[in-house]
Amino acid sequence: MDIPPQDDFKDFGEDFDGFPKRLPEDVVEYIIYIIDSRLSDTQTRERLQAFQRALGTLEKKFLKEYIWQRESIKLDLIREEGQWLLKGSTNYGDSVADEWLIVYFLRELSKEFKDAWIRIYEAGGEFLLAEAANAVPNWLNPEVAENRVWINSHRLLVIPLSKQADSGAGPLKPGQALEILRDTPAYPQHYMKIEKEAFHRLNNYPAAISENQHHATLPLPRKVAHILHINPAYIAPVVEAFYLRDPVSLRLLKPDNLLFPPEDFVTVSVRFTKVLYAQLLGQMWDPPGPLGEALEQLRETESSDKAEIGVKVAAGLEMLTRHTIYTDKKAVREIKLLLEDLETGDDSLPTTAEIAAWPQREDDEGWLDIDFEEFERELAGKGGKDGFGDKNAQENLKKMVERFNSFMEDEEAGIDGADGLHPMDVDDDSDAKGRGWEDPEDSSEDKDSESEDDEHSDTDADAEYAEYEKVHEKFMTLSAAEKALLTDEARELALAEEADREEDDEIKKLSEMMEAELFGHGALNLNPDGKNSSGKKPIKSAKGKGKAKAEGTIEEEDSEGDENVLDEDYNLADNMLKAFKGQAGMAGPAGNMMGLMGLQFPPDADDEHKQIGKGKGKAPVR
Structure with missing residues (x-):
């Protein structure tokens, strides 16, 4: 647990230095350096020991009755690469509150120790950037973010790309980052929007510790x-x-x-x-x-x-x-x-x-109570004051909806992120005007080009056949042993190609199943006008009207009006949560999409144990 996440696996050979090591899941690691050219090696060590004592003072002040889920915060004084530093890791299990308590403590100590540079990260990398995903610039992607995010003087600072960096720029190595901080401490940039988003969970601290x-x-x-x-x-x-x-x-x-x-x-x-x-x-x-x-x-x-x-x-x-x-x-x-x-x-x-x-x-167990009618109103931006027993949960819900909306409104975003589709993945060979069908009038215009294509294909076919005859004649002149060897190689190549085709077919089936799962829950139904392709309206709020019809639609003659149509924000969140729950704790498309958006969910309680209805029910809140 002493080595940060690495992806630089080296192949076996003279330079092989072991397999890359990664942090386990649900573990946060933190490192503190004292960077001051005026301090000697001994003075740096004493400064780090003072940091340890200050942490102990905070623990005595705020953690008299605190219970850690698995492990508490701990800082060990060690020596690496010829310098003293503090390093520690904590397994927080299902309690994300433990992780953010550590962030709060270290950030508070950075106000007193202005020469301390602090890095906090998880197995997935810079989780503070994931928390601020909506405000992170495009260049600060996970491929380059490692060792660039630091806490200093109560601020979140980011080491930008160098002016000489090109599109192939990668993450910084620890030594490179420390050299920048030591030689040019003013070079790291302070992005206010990133800092606000990254630390938004700390707004209620230290009161949240006892809560x-x-x-x-x-x-x-x-x-x-x-x-x-x-x-x-x-x-x-x-x-x-x-x-x-x-x-x-x-x-x-x-x-x-x-x-x-x-x-x-x-x-x-x-x-x-x-x-x-x-x-x-x-x-x-x-x-x-x-x-x-x-x-x-x-x-x-x-x-x-x-x-x-x-x-x-x-x-x-x-x-x-x-x-x-x-x-x-x-x-x-x-x-x-x-x-x-x-x-x-x-x-x-x-x-x-x-x-x-x-x-x-x-x-009081009121923090477990959620009024589901107020929950719906909150998603619609009309939430009352008494809908949630836990105000922190209410704020987290607002943040979740904001992220959903931001992600879905990003025209360049997709399942694989916000990079959009590769140009070759876009089917633009026909229906250029986006009308949903191929224009028969264009077929006459294409006849000449099709005939030209046929001529080219015939010429190519003749050339291929001539090449085949040459190869066949050469093959017939070989000895029986050489023929057998080539035949075996051809058979192995054919089997490999067949395996590749089977793998491609399997991937295609999985993709179709994923799409069917998302469409089945309505997660991909983002039709802005509220109608689907069949001209039917989406399901309306139940409110005593009995069960909804089978295919997830109701007929146009329903005269209740549009006032009962559920808000599109609620539909989005509800469908995604249903799809996530349908995975039964296993990996799946909904969980992957939520992970890409920086959302984490605790294990769901059994449905039989929940009291869900128009009144108030209880649900564990994280």
Whole structure:
């Protein structure tokens, strides 16, 4: 994880220096350099150590109760290429909030350390540029962006292409970027529009740090409550162990020898992040054996959601401590030491009176609520103030719609990006006036040219036949061994060409399936006049009128008027989300298009667990 993403794979040979290394998914890496020609090597190291201490101060100030999804921010002082620097990486899992918290901290520290130059990137490259895709100039594409994006003095700076750079310019190497920053620190450009878009998620910080937390009062086995009371941050690996459970994990929940049997339940307050709480709430699961029996008993005195989450937490802690894949986790080693203390008598479980003295906090779950009528109005640009329980989710939705609109309004944009089609891909051999049919009047004008083409084709055919005769005569003069060798080579070439044709046919079929999928969900139906080629109007809002007709259209005689036609923004977002959901978590055209537009979505909760309708429903919000 110490080497940034590279694409410069070298073929085997004398210069082979190993396979290129890449960051894993869901990992952000960050590097801090101190660039000041007046500082000695020792002074540079001391300056970096001061940066580390300043980060620790920020953590104590803002992260007293913060729970990291997987890993926390960490900076290691190392020496590379003859200079000191700080380097770290964090696996943030499904919690994008962790990633943006790191960006916020490092950007804030850059105000105090004006000689610090900071680079933050992911496996996919410069994700800050992806966040600002609408404002990035055409030349700043992923092929040249690596090592060009830096944070300095609270600003986002970009190293532009050199004046000598041509169309074949590529990314900068780390040494080249540092040389530019060291020799010409004023050369990196400050693009205000890029900075505004790249950092728009930080507008609500530092308030967003505490808003990311959620407290819930749950029934838990006394031993589980004891473990989480000692260190509330254990809830993160516990939830992940349950969320990523496999058949081996489920076999560990047999009644025999459970480390955390579902008994002796007590009510305690548990601190989650919103992502962790939503992950548990969105999971459909039928607990086996004694866990299922305990759940039925808890439902008699607790709400169904609270009882289910409490049992899931107990099951997750059991999986975490007993599954071999988690043995090396720091949290697992600490929990096992606590269990040993309980067994040896060095520690004891808390009494009911002691538990009653623990702080109790129950946060409102309104951030899970979405009024879907207000959701529709928000997409139409008419959103009210009370449509979303989570205002951050509302702002993210606005940004998503803006990006959809910007992408779809770009006449040069396509599935492969905004570069447009290659001229050879455009079918402009006929119908030059764009009328949808070939003009029969033009056929007479083309007869002369067609006859000329026929003459040329006949001449070419004669030449090819003459060449064939020469080759055939030469072939017949060869020995039997040479003929056999050439025959084998010809057979291998024919088989290779046949394989290529089969591959092309397969690609064509996949392309047709992709197009059918997108058309089936209406994602490619961008007809601005609201009608399709058959003259029918798009589906209208249901609003008590029953089911829509089969082919996604309704007849012209519908007299409701146009006031109920869904807004085209809503149709666009809704169709794309349906297409994405239809992929069932696998790769597909909708996911690829969203990835190209810089959009990421969390795993979807089971439909049966959502309450979707005209009223209010709950949906995990990222």
